[in-house]
Amino acid sequence: MSLDHLKPPGDDRSRSPSRSPRDADKVPLESMDSTLDVAKYMISCKTRCWETQALDIFRAAGFVVISEVLSEHQCQEVLSACEEVAAQIVGPEQWGNRSNRGRYSFGVASSTGSILHVPEIAGNLLVQAGLVLHPLLEEIFSKDGKADFLCYSGGGDFVLPGVKDYQFLHGDMPMAPGDDRMPPPFLSVNFCVQPLTALNGPIRLVPGKTERDWDRRQEEPPEWRSSRLFPCPAGAALLRDVRILHAGTPNWSAATRFLPSIEYISGGLRATQDEAMFPPSRCIPRGLYETLPEPIQILCRELVAEQGSEPENEDSENLKPWQSRYWHGVTYERA
Ligand SMILES: O=C(O)CCC(=O)C(=O)O
Ligand SMILES: [Fe+2]
Numbered sequence: 001m002s003l004d005h006l007k008p009p010g011d012d013r014s015r016s017p018s019r020s021p022r023d024a025d026k027v028p029l030e031s032m033d034s035t036l037d038v039a040k041y042m043i044s045c046k047t048r049c050w051e052t053q054a055l056d057i058f059r060a061a062g063f064v065v066i067s068e069v070l071s072e073h074q075c076q077e078v079l080s081a082c083e084e085v086a087a088q089i090v091g092p093e094q095w096g097n098r099s100n101r102g103r104y105s106f107g108v109a110s111s112t113g114s115i116l117h118v119p120e121i122a123g124n125l126l127v128q129a130g131l132v133l134h135p136l137l138e139e140i141f142s143k144d145g146k147a148d149f150l151c152y153s154g155g156g157d158f159v160l161p162g163v164k165d166y167q168f169l170h171g172d173m174p175m176a177p178g179d180d181r182m183p184p185p186f187l188s189v190n191f192c193v194q195p196l197t198a199l200n201g202p203i204r205l206v207p208g209k210t211e212r213d214w215d216r217r218q219e220e221p222p223e224w225r226s227s228r229l230f231p232c233p234a235g236a237a238l239l240r241d242v243r244i245l246h247a248g249t250p251n252w253s254a255a256t257r258f259l260p261s262i263e264y265i266s267g268g269l270r271a272t273q274d275e276a277m278f279p280p281s282r283c284i285p286r287g288l289y290e291t292l293p294e295p296i297q298i299l300c301r302e303l304v305a306e307q308g309s310e311p312e313n314e315d316s317e318n319l320k321p322w323q324s325r326y327w328h329g330v331t332y333e334r335a
Pocket of ligand 1 (some may be wrong): 096099157158159167172201202203204226246247248249259
């Protein structure tokens with residue numbers, strides 16, 4: 001059955017990475033449904049005691065959506081910044097720098113592995129949203145009654161119009177056997193700067209499940225495939241333990257779908273001194289850092305780049321995970 005009438009008008013197929021424009025006209029029925037009851041995982045930061053409810057949801061599912069974090073104006077500003085950065089990344093062939101053609105990660109494209117130097121990203125996501133979310137971040141990263149966490153980077157993903165493939169289900173970091181403890185070692189806060197809809201490539205997430213709950217030799221359960229996060233309003237923040245199984249879905253819409261992110265790590269992960277990750281990339285220019293409010297400066301203290309310092313070495317033999325994204329690229333390619 002054709003669902004052409006559901007497709008937004010004005011699809012510019014010459015920009016689409018789709019090999020077969022005729023197929024791109026047909027949105028399969030499965031793309032209209034979700035097995036995820038989004039309302040169960042979402043709470044507004046304008047609700048009284050929202051942090052408490054949000055923490056309960058996060059503890060059970062490994063993610064939570066906080067709505068009304070960004071205003072319309074902020075969404076617009078961040079969206080424009082994303083479009084500008086994306087224009088520098090996407091080449092004419094639209095190869096992508098993730099698992100599928102047309103899928104991109106912001107971090108990979110920058111010499112610092114981060115987009116925190118972009119003032120609209122730092123101002124709206126790191127600072128403004130960071131202050132709103134701070135009480136919840138403190139709860140999530142609380143250990144023995146003490147909040148212990150740092151900001152690590154800024155990145156996120158985008159998917160071009162016309163990408164018809166489902167991205168491979170994955171967790172974003174390797175898990176040591178037996179290690180699925182709280183607090184999460186790595187938390188990605190993804191921002192919806194556009195509404196997520198059935199058609200524009202909403203992220204899919206499997207509540208409470210990690211790589212350790214899935215034997216990859218088995219077929220993926222169909223309800224996992226359609227566990228897609230929509231409808232989700234612009235302005236919402238998705239706080240996601242990156243160990244939770246998730247992936248990209250097809251983007252049948254006419255627009256690129258962006259999900260920029262701010263990434264936080266636990267004190268426990270930092271203490272490992274894992275050479276593949278630490279020290280983190282110094283991605284915030286000193287001048288910008290000086291303008292940050294104190295609680296944000298504290299979180300970003302390891303990220304300050306001194307004036308005049310050389311850009312970090314991008315030697316491909318020696319890529320850090322935020323540059324090579326080996327967590328993603330290697331771990332979830334099926335042989
Ligand atoms: O863009 C998305 O919806 C998810 C992408 C993702 O998880 C990844 O590339 O690691
Ligand atoms: Fe991912």
